[in-house]
Amino acid sequence: MLGRGGLASTRHAAAERGGVAMSARLGDVTVEVAVRRRERVRVLDDVTLDLPAGAMTALVGESGCGKSMVAATLCGLLSPGSGVTGRLCLGDDTFLGDEICGRDPRWRALRGRRVGLVPQSAATSFTPVRTLGSQLDEVIAGLDGAREAVELCREVHLDPDALQLYPHELSGGMAQRAAIAAALAGDPEILVADEPTSALDPDLAAAIWSLLVDTARRGAAVLVITHDMDTLRRAEECDSVAVMRAGRIVEHRAAADLESSDDEYVAAFFEPVS
Ligand SMILES: Nc1ncnc2c1ncn2[C@@H]1O[C@H](COP(=O)(O)OP(=O)(O)OP(=O)(O)O)[C@@H](O)[C@H]1O
Numbered sequence: 001m002l003g004r005g006g007l008a009s010t011r012h013a014a015a016e017r018g019g020v021a022m023s024a025r026l027g028d029v030t031v032e033v034a035v036r037r038r039e040r041v042r043v044l045d046d047v048t049l050d051l052p053a054g055a056m057t058a059l060v061g062e063s064g065c066g067k068s069m070v071a072a073t074l075c076g077l078l079s080p081g082s083g084v085t086g087r088l089c090l091g092d093d094t095f096l097g098d099e100i101c102g103r104d105p106r107w108r109a110l111r112g113r114r115v116g117l118v119p120q121s122a123a124t125s126f127t128p129v130r131t132l133g134s135q136l137d138e139v140i141a142g143l144d145g146a147r148e149a150v151e152l153c154r155e156v157h158l159d160p161d162a163l164q165l166y167p168h169e170l171s172g173g174m175a176q177r178a179a180i181a182a183a184l185a186g187d188p189e190i191l192v193a194d195e196p197t198s199a200l201d202p203d204l205a206a207a208i209w210s211l212l213v214d215t216a217r218r219g220a221a222v223l224v225i226t227h228d229m230d231t232l233r234r235a236e237e238c239d240s241v242a243v244m245r246a247g248r249i250v251e252h253r254a255a256a257d258l259e260s261s262d263d264e265y266v267a268a269f270f271e272p273v274s
Contacts, residue, residue: 021053021219022091022114022189024074029086031069033079040083043069045247051190051223056216058232059225060269061244067225068120071194074223075117076102076110090115090190112143116188118196122179126167132178133163136185143186152181157207172199180208191215194225205231213237229269243269
């Protein structure tokens with residue numbers, strides 16, 4: 001049974017913030033990251049992506065196509081020195097061009113509280129020298145979270161005994177669930193999860209997908225970046241899937257429509273594995 005504590009609290013948080021659930025939109029966003037002095041590489045190319053409140057969106061694409069860059073852009077975590085054009089709307093806040101990078105002061109009130117990230121490298125998102133419990137407590141206190149660490153653990157199907165452990169004592173799957181717990185601590189209205197089930201067995205992966213779908217159904221805009229096409233196929237409640245290639249979104253539609261796409265690259269993602 002999935003924890004329901006966050007259900008009420010996300011609605012409550014949204015109500016306190018004005019009653020309007022937040023959606024996110026990337027509009028014509030191009031990102032170039034600095035690789036050497038005076039040299040930049042284009043990693044996102046004119047990306048437009050709508051993440052409506054209350055909807056679960058998946059983002060798929062070949063390795064290196066820019067999925068994690070979309071996550072970093074949505075969370076204001078692009079590296080300093082990146083060149084950005086376009087527009088990012090997070091609820092009523094609009095960021096233009098380089099404001100998207102993350103140094104704009106408005107990001108401080110947004111990160112964690114309104115926009116949450118489950119990073120791809122879950123294990124390294126915790127410091128190795130402190131227990132998971134002390135780190136989760138700190139995140140909850142910093143974000144004025146409504147739920148305690150034990151409650152968050154139960155919500156993500158992690159045994160609360162794990163709170164006593166140091167990060168190196170967690171399995172990959174435990175670290176992944178701990179990172180999801182940390183991302184949920186501030187009840188964000190926009191949740192970006194980068195490969196949240198890559199280290200989980202199929203049953204746990206399905207449970208985490210249900211949790212993410214629930215998070216969307218209670219009003220959050222949820223983006224899940226994934227290679228886990230089996231779980232994605234079973235997640236019937238996923239509202240739409242965006243497919244990326246070489247820094248661009250090539251299609252964004254309901255999963256059922258993408259299966260019959262004329263684009264071979266897109267259709268290949270949805271072919272059943274024999
Ligand atoms: N800091 C950086 N400096 C230079 N290039 C980078 C940097 N970070 C990412 N890239 C490049 O940006 C492109 C997109 O990377 P990204 O991590 O977003 O891909 P991805 O689709 O998430 O891949 P994967 O599925 O393997 O995680 C890649 O070509 C990568 O090499």
